[in-house]
Amino acid sequence: MSLNALTFPDHFLFGSATAGHQIEGDNIHCQEWYDEHHDERRKAAGKGVSGKACNHWELYRQDVDLIADLGHQAYRFSIEWSRIEPAEGQRDDAAYRRYRDLVERLVARKIQPWITVCHYTHPQWFQAKGGYAEERNIADFERHCDWMGRHFGDLAAGWILHNEFNSGPISAARRKINYLKAVARGALALKPHSKAPTTYAHGGHYVEPLRKTDPLDRAATEWEDWRTNEWVLHAFRTGEIVHPGVDAENCAWVKDAIDWWGLNYYRRHIVDARRANLHAPYPASSARRVLHNVPPGDRKAEHLAVDEMYPDGLLSLLLRRKDKPVIITENGYVGDDDTERIRYIQLHLAAVHEAIRQGVDVRGYCYWTTMDNFEWGTFVPRFGMVHVDFETFQRTPKPSAYWYRDLIQRRTLEAMT
Ligand code: FCB
Numbered sequence: 401m402s403l404n405a406l407t408f409p410d411h412f413l414f415g416s417a418t419a420g421h422q423i424e425g426d427n428i429h430c431q432e433w434y435d436e437h438h439d440e441r442r443k444a445a446g447k448g449v450s451g452k453a454c455n456h457w458e459l460y461r462q463d464v465d466l467i468a469d470l471g472h473q474a475y476r477f478s479i480e481w482s483r484i485e486p487a488e489g490q491r492d493d494a495a496y497r498r499y500r501d502l503v504e505r506l507v508a509r510k511i512q513p514w515i516t517v518c519h520y521t522h523p524q525w526f527q528a529k530g531g532y533a534e535e536r537n538i539a540d541f542e543r544h545c546d547w548m549g550r551h552f553g554d555l556a557a558g559w560i561l562h563n564e565f566n567s568g569p570i571s572a573a574r575r576k577i578n579y580l581k582a583v584a585r586g587a588l589a590l591k592p593h594s595k596a597p598t599t600y601a602h603g604g605h606y607v608e609p610l611r612k613t614d615p616l617d618r619a620a621t622e623w624e625d626w627r628t629n630e631w632v633l634h635a636f637r638t639g640e641i642v643h644p645g646v647d648a649e650n651c652a653w654v655k656d657a658i659d660w661w662g663l664n665y666y667r668r669h670i671v672d673a674r675r676a677n678l679h680a681p682y683p684a685s686s687a688r689r690v691l692h693n694v695p696p697g698d699r700k701a702e703h704l705a706v707d708e709m710y711p712d713g714l715l716s717l718l719l720r721r722k723d724k725p726v727i728i729t730e731n732g733y734v735g736d737d738d739t740e741r742i743r744y745i746q747l748h749l750a751a752v753h754e755a756i757r758q759g760v761d762v763r764g765y766c767y768w769t770t771m772d773n774f775e776w777g778t779f780v781p782r783f784g785m786v787h788v789d790f791e792t793f794q795r796t797p798k799p800s801a802y803w804y805r806d807l808i809q810r811r812t813l814e815a816m817t
Pocket of ligand 1: 419563564603664730768775776783
């Protein structure tokens, strides 16, 4: 492997990302918290509870100092809707003031706040009304975005309306379409209050056929690509919503409702038309369990642990986004080998650099994640640049955090051989 020294443009932002539920702790008004304690299927799947997570709710001041000390120029995080509006129509002023303080501290330390309005977690009252299964509930999110714009619009550097709604099963098509419409309506609601660009975090579902010349694998890959990626790009480019399983719809207001493309990317997916679920399995799970210290039964951790790095997938997804500025809203390495983490970031940033060279207007990169966190059911897989002791909440930057700080100062990826 060899890599030349690569310099990034001056305006390119280096940062990191988190999500409220994964780090704050005691996020008791959201549906995810309720499900962690009451959903038997979750428990049967071996998923644990978030509890205090990283206790960021209480430790946010020191976390801002840490992020500043590590030199990050942008920080993507979520403001939990269920904390701001724990009951329908009732706002929690103390929660608002705490988030306002967080944002002001970031700005004071010259860190751009990239605010995720909803990172998977919804208020329990919203879910009780049917959540996004009901199109009429989009109005609640739109109203919330208007409120967010009025309260944070002066300081936000960017808005990420929703996270990774683009994939998911075809049976959930209606819900996915409602998410898409919510992103568009939310972005339009923010506009009067904020000059900051709006986007959503697209789950970069890079797909490849298992057998490159097999017509069925190729057709299945096209199909997978449409239903996970292209239907959303197409909708924001044309206003036409074409998703398998439902009649197509024209919504002129969806066209160009967002300003930038946001992109999360982790790995590739291999499509095998000869499997019921189309996806080829990753390498034997027992090997992965050993490599990543995954305890037996922790299926979520096993799912996240992947042994390969595939930066070409990121390049390919970026090359499809030449028509708007792009921000990488997530990209990260899971595992305890911090040298591999550095290598992962190097290779993916090299792919970003190549995309810029080929004409994609990539404006920034947020590493997932700032600190080890709660990964939706498990604390085992560690994506963080900062180690967290989940008993004492002690934060300890890993070597990768200092490597990244140096990179941010130099703005040049060193040559790799
Ligand atoms: C993404 C999620 C994020 C985190 C990473 C590992 O899909 O957006 O919250 O769980 O995966």
